[in-house]
Amino acid sequence: MRVFLKIEYDGTNYCGWQIQPNGNTVQDEIAKAIERITGEKINLVGSGRTDAGVHALGQVAHFDTFSSIPPEKFKQALNTVLPADIKIAESKRAKEDFHARYSAKKKTYIYKLYQCDHTRPLKDRYAVRIGYDLDVEKMDEGAKYLVGEKDFRCFLASDSSVKDTVRTIYFAEVKKNGEDIEVKITGNGFLYNMVRIIAGTLVKIGEGKLAPEDMKKIIASGNRDLAGTTMPPRGLLLYDVEYD
Amino acid sequence: MRVFLKIEYDGTNYCGWQIQPNGNTVQDEIAKAIERITGEKINLVGSGRTDAGVHALGQVAHFDTFSSIPPEKFKQALNTVLPADIKIAESKRAKEDFHARYSAKKKTYIYKLYQCDHTRPLKDRYAVRIGYDLDVEKMDEGAKYLVGEKDFRCFLASDSSVKDTVRTIYFAEVKKNGEDIEVKITGNGFLYNMVRIIAGTLVKIGEGKLAPEDMKKIIASGNRDLAGTTMPPRGLLLYDVEYD
Known part of the structure; x- marks a missing residue:
């Protein structure tokens, strides 16, 4: 099942969106939170990168999961484990061909x-x-x-x-x-x-x-x-x- | 000469206004900044305390100085040495009987x-x-x-x-x-x-x-x-x- 996430973050304390070898990033925090909840190592695909220090009110990402958690429940489940400066504003089921980056208009x-x-x-x-x-x-x-x-x-x-x-x-x-x-x-x-x-x-x-x-x-x-x-x-x- | 200060601060990283033995406080930061500029150890009197984590857009304080810096120039001088989360919005000469706490209406x-x-x-x-x-x-x-x-x-x-x-x-x-x-x-x-x-x-x-x-x-x-x-x-x- 593919899950759509709408994400808000205060980018001050992050090395941007994209996972990096030596930096804590927003993508990394969310991927770890999903792993903590589902036990799965997922691939989190964002609509695009944001640089270190840039903020977001409407970043979008998707991931595929075998979890039985209803997609709209990921919002609350992830928000309980995410840090205060990264939160999920919306989670819902996405079509299988939805792509956070390539489908963005x-x-x-x-x-x-x-x-x-x-x-x-x-x-x-x-x-x-x-x-x-x-x-x-x-x-x-x-x-x-x-x-x-x-x-x-x-x-x-x-x-x-x-x-x-x-x-x-x-x-x-x-x-x-x-x-x-x-x-x-x-x-x-x-x-x-x-x-x-x-x-x-x-x-x-x-x-x-x-x-x-x-x-x-x-x-x-x-x-x-x-x-x-x-x-x-x-x-x-x-x-x-x-x-x- | 008595100087009036109007102060803005993000209180997140401070143990409140009032100088404390083991805490970095807003009052302490400003007193240190004044000392750095004038060489004087002054007594900075605020309108009142704010607790740890409380913010201010219009805190007021006064201090007495022998410095020849024109009172309205303290704003810019202090802002160059103060941290980004504490800034002076206004500095001006106060009457000698002005008291940031007792004169507050x-x-x-x-x-x-x-x-x-x-x-x-x-x-x-x-x-x-x-x-x-x-x-x-x-x-x-x-x-x-x-x-x-x-x-x-x-x-x-x-x-x-x-x-x-x-x-x-x-x-x-x-x-x-x-x-x-x-x-x-x-x-x-x-x-x-x-x-x-x-x-x-x-x-x-x-x-x-x-x-x-x-x-x-x-x-x-x-x-x-x-x-x-x-x-x-x-x-x-x-x-x-x-x-x-």
């Missing part, structure tokens, strides 16, 4: 910033401070140039060897609420570090160092050096993964 | 709850989960009985030896926003654990184990055993301290 990330002249201890775990004024309308204008099927090579981490850098962005928006700024982006997939580099590019637009329409030129150039800095992981949240 | 605390069938890793650091439905209107109705000058002995931690248990509550409200519930209380002062015990009593009202008007009887009884449980510290936030 859309992913939404949110990058959180806040504008303040001092670090806010109660926000800084999940958002990144910008110490100067940002023009959020211009940032939003710049974000609109992301929408469409494009080659996003310019937003690919320079140490990545991925070949196909074409992705489709369906939605991109920058919104301000008081001192809080959210960059929300939905696409059919994202390159390594793509959202964090986009966030850095939008901050440059907000500062006035780039014009909103420069976003178009940067994408056309395919040149990583023209885009902004890779923003810190703690501002990034994997918000949702959608399937048919 | 009103304090506001917020106790944060959320209603969900699983722990939410991205909320649980600053709020406490309630796994069942709460009637928030009834909680708010119960909270209204707190308002006024009353003997709040029933909400005093049983190990406290304080004699004068009369306080004035100016405002008490319970509000719901989605799954988030906030208990907000303003008073001229609070007994040890008072807000956490009030929160526990309001949760009992929300569950239907107590009626809103039982709040009146519990206060009149002066009996700690009739009130609710002492809720965990991480849901509590010292929101504001007001002066003339």
Whole structure:
């Protein structure tokens, strides 16, 4: 039986999603929890990796099990053994051909910033401070140039060897609420570090160092050096993964 | 010169505000930071203690210094040496007769709850989960009985030896926003654990184990055993301290 999991985590204390030889990872914690409950060593397949320190509200994963535990009961059973910073929001039976990674149609990330002249201890775990004024309308204008099927090579981490850098962005928006700024982006997939580099590019637009329409030129150039800095992981949240 | 500080902190990793022989405390961190900057061993006076694990958005403290640093510059100077979970939101010159504790007129605390069938890793650091439905209107109705000058002995931690248990509550409200519930209380002062015990009593009202008007009887009884449980510290936030 294939089981679908929707997962929330505070990534602060983890070396990201993916199991690694020398790091405690979210995938590892959940796989161990499933083993503790079912006695089975399962293969947990996530919708994709998240980097060290990145958070999730809607990560999705699947695994196959011979256990007789009803699939919707895995939520509670796993939550009793998982640490407080990783919890299952939903478990249910998945079709046998469901695949957390290959069946994913859309992913939404949110990058959180806040504008303040001092670090806010109660926000800084999940958002990144910008110490100067940002023009959020211009940032939003710049974000609109992301929408469409494009080659996003310019937003690919320079140490990545991925070949196909074409992705489709369906939605991109920058919104301000008081001192809080959210960059929300939905696409059919994202390159390594793509959202964090986009966030850095939008901050440059907000500062006035780039014009909103420069976003178009940067994408056309395919040149990583023209885009902004890779923003810190703690501002990034994997918000949702959608399937048919 | 007397300096006024407004302080924000994430109390998770501290043994509360007050300096203790064997614990790292918020007061201690700030006093050490001031010493590092001025070379002086100062006496940092807070508006009051907060317990281990309690957070603050508006703690206030004062200290006297011979330093030539302009008082409004202490904010930035201290923030460069303070840890990320304690920051100064404001520093300014205080009158020589200003006293962070004795001059305080009103304090506001917020106790944060959320209603969900699983722990939410991205909320649980600053709020406490309630796994069942709460009637928030009834909680708010119960909270209204707190308002006024009353003997709040029933909400005093049983190990406290304080004699004068009369306080004035100016405002008490319970509000719901989605799954988030906030208990907000303003008073001229609070007994040890008072807000956490009030929160526990309001949760009992929300569950239907107590009626809103039982709040009146519990206060009149002066009996700690009739009130609710002492809720965990991480849901509590010292929101504001007001002066003339």
